[in-house]
Amino acid sequence: MPRTTDGDGTPVPQRLLNAATRLFAEQGYDRTSVQEIVEAAGVTKGALYHYFGSKDDLLHEVYARVLRVQQERLDHFAGMDAPVEKRLRDAAADVVVTTIDNLDDAMIFFRSMHHLSPEKNKQVRAERRRYHERFRALIEEGQREGVFSTATPADLVVDYHFGSVHHLSTWYRPGGPLTPQQVADHLADLLLRALRP
């Protein structure tokens, strides 16, 4: 039996990534020592450096996972067969729910970019930009069709909405008065209302 799953059923790399995600979100990247991570994962440094090249690498994996998931979900909603208002609303609400479901990821995402090495940072920015552009395309489509106002450049509208998504990790607390879905519906509604012609 390989050691990769001893302790519980989760493979060691996963356990390390989960522990790192939680700790990075709770304490910040710099305040989290590699020692803490391996202890939380129930292994030692040898294991960590066997699977990951550096502490920085671990952080990069968090970004890669978030970006992959969000891009897939956006593609799903944007590619549906429905009026653009509905596709935008669904996509906008979905990213809110997904973000709330993974608040730790969101916390890290917008707080720790500058801890990535320059080339990893660049890579993450490029990926994020693709996401941004996909979202913007949806808005521009609606603007061309005349169902969305053209008063504000689509770029700015995207930043407006994602600002609020980003901000979720600052104020949303599970157990608050609103469920993730209710928050998502409200925020998507605000976006669509702002876009009314």
Added chain:
Amino acid sequence: MPRTTDGDGTPVPQRLLNAATRLFAEQGYDRTSVQEIVEAAGVTKGALYHYFGSKDDLLHEVYARVLRVQQERLDHFAGMDAPVEKRLRDAAADVVVTTIDNLDDAMIFFRSMHHLSPEKNKQVRAERRRYHERFRALIEEGQREGVFSTATPADLVVDYHFGSVHHLSTWYRPGGPLTPQQVADHLADLLLRALRP
């Protein structure tokens, strides 16, 4: 002649605070050593610890300054003699312009809260809450008067707007296609449009 101003006309505490603000924004709090700060300010550690109790204290000063300035500006706009739509629009646009004019502050503000000591953190949160509530009161006033939609709770609307304000430090770059005032007008416009009944 006291040493407080030798070198140039700026007093040493100011020079230290300016250097710290810039470096914290550029590299993050943990990545900035006290040595770097004192070198950038043209003094030594002795001077820093003469005026400030700790590195953490320096960060706290940044927060205190931002909170004081923003609260004063909000009070000014909210207290004017004008319809609530205009007061809200002006306040919403002003915070955008002020934030862009001090992007370093904004960068630090939302990225470094967790680097403050627990009691300083609590203090900052309390101050920030007062600000949030003042802004919310404006929206609620408009909702009572019937000029703003009540579809979304005022609290959420505030977080929606300030999300986009925080986000500015992530995407806005001086020299971009839009002036600070143009960005502010657009973002205030989006807010007001979302609030149309």
Added chain:
DNA sequence: TTACACATACCGACTGGTTAGTCTGGCTGT
């Protein structure tokens, strides 16, 4: 006016503690 005391402003070497990453070696299944 001079002399002495005292405070403020600052210098910079030093200390105690922490950290990311390395490396040697052992275990386990095939």
Added chain:
DNA sequence: ACAGCCAGACTAACCAGTCGGTATGTGTAA
């Protein structure tokens, strides 16, 4: 016996904060 998997002691670097010391200005009293 070989290869992937991992343990844990070790190292080299770094950093916040301290502390004894120096310089300059200000008040006071002879």
